[in-house]
Amino acid sequence: MQASNNPEKFVPRGAIAFFALLVVLGLIIWFGIYFLMLSRI
Amino acid sequence: MIDKFERNVIIAALLLSGLFIFSLFYALGARKADVTECLPYDKSYETARVNQIDKTTYQIFYVARMWSFEPAITYIPVGSEVDLFLTSQDVVHGFDIYNKNVNLMGVPGGVAKTTVRFDQPGVYKVVCHEFCGTGHQNMQAEIIVNYPKK
Numbered sequence: 001m002q003a004s005n006n007p008e009k010f011v012p013r014g015a016i017a018f019f020a021l022l023v024v025l026g027l028i029i030w031f032g033i034y035f036l037m038l039s040r041i
Numbered sequence: 042m043i044d045k046f047e048r049n050v051i052i053a054a055l056l057l058s059g060l061f062i063f064s065l066f067y068a069l070g071a072r073k074a075d076v077t078e079c080l081p082y083d084k085s086y087e088t089a090r091v092n093q094i095d096k097t098t099y100q101i102f103y104v105a106r107m108w109s110f111e112p113a114i115t116y117i118p119v120g121s122e123v124d125l126f127l128t129s130q131d132v133v134h135g136f137d138i139y140n141k142n143v144n145l146m147g148v149p150g151g152v153a154k155t156t157v158r159f160d161q162p163g164v165y166k167v168v169c170h171e172f173c174g175t176g177h178q179n180m181q182a183e184i185i186v187n188y189p190k191k
Contacts, residue, residue, distance in 0.1 A: 012046070019050070023057065034064060038072055040142040041158070 077145060080152040086128045091115055101184075103127045105134035105147035108176030110167060119162050119187040127153045135171030138184065146171065159186040 068074040080086075089111035092100040097120050104111045105127065117123060127136050129147035136145040138157065145153040159165070169180035 016046075023053070027057075030061070031064075034068070037142050038068060038074070040140060041072060041074055 074142065075156045078154045080126070080154050082128070082150050082152055086126060086152050087130060097121045098123075100124045100126065103136065103147070103182070104130060105136065105169070105180075106130040107132065107174050108169070108180040110136070110169075110180065110182035113182045114185060115183070116185050117159060117187070120158075120160055121186070122156060122158045123184075124154065124156050132173050133171055134173050134180070135169045137168050137170045139166040139168065141165060144170075159184070162187045 069076070086102060087104055088102065089104040090102050091112060092102075094100060097118060099117055099121055101112070101115055101123055103125065106129065125136075125143065125145070127145050127147045128151065129149045131149060133149070134147035136147055136153075137143065141157055141159075143155055143157050145155060147153065163186055165184040165186060167182040167184065169177055173180065
């Protein structure tokens with residue numbers, strides 16, 4: 001697959017996917033600790 | 042004109058921040074999570090004691106020092122609601138009840154207070170989790186909640 005040379009149509013799919021994965025990882029860690037602490041009340 | 046990717050990231054960040062803030066208020070309101078308080082210091086907090094307010098309401102005044110907590114062992118019934126007060130007589134100590142949502146700092150000249158409810162019988166270990174010297178690893182106490190079950 002050849003990368004597009006047209007900068008107007010460039011979509012940073014890899015960066016978007018990586019960002020989304022980081023957000024999901026952050027959510028898992030944050031809510032993992034959150035529900036663990038709620039269960040200990 | 043803002044870039045569409047930048048706009049989407051800003052919207053996602055705002056939505057996530059809103060979710061986190063809503064979750065915090067849910068824990069504080071609907072689930073009644075307690076927030077640790079710092080009380081004005083008074084010499085009377087340096088006397089370790091347990092007060093029974095009614096059948097299932099207690100106050101425990103903990104005093105931390107190198108390297109023990111006083112009272113070291115406390116017996117309370119199942120379903121008790123306990124107000125914990127903590128101060129230190131020497132250096133900064135930690136106060137963590139295993140498997141409970143309690144994490145206090147014992148600071149000399151300061152008083153930390155929180156409220157915790159014990160609905161399950163058992164032996165709840167309290168440990169110091171702030172390094173306080175050579176005997177730090179032995180610094181612990183126990184809250185015994187109607188154990189063995191009667």
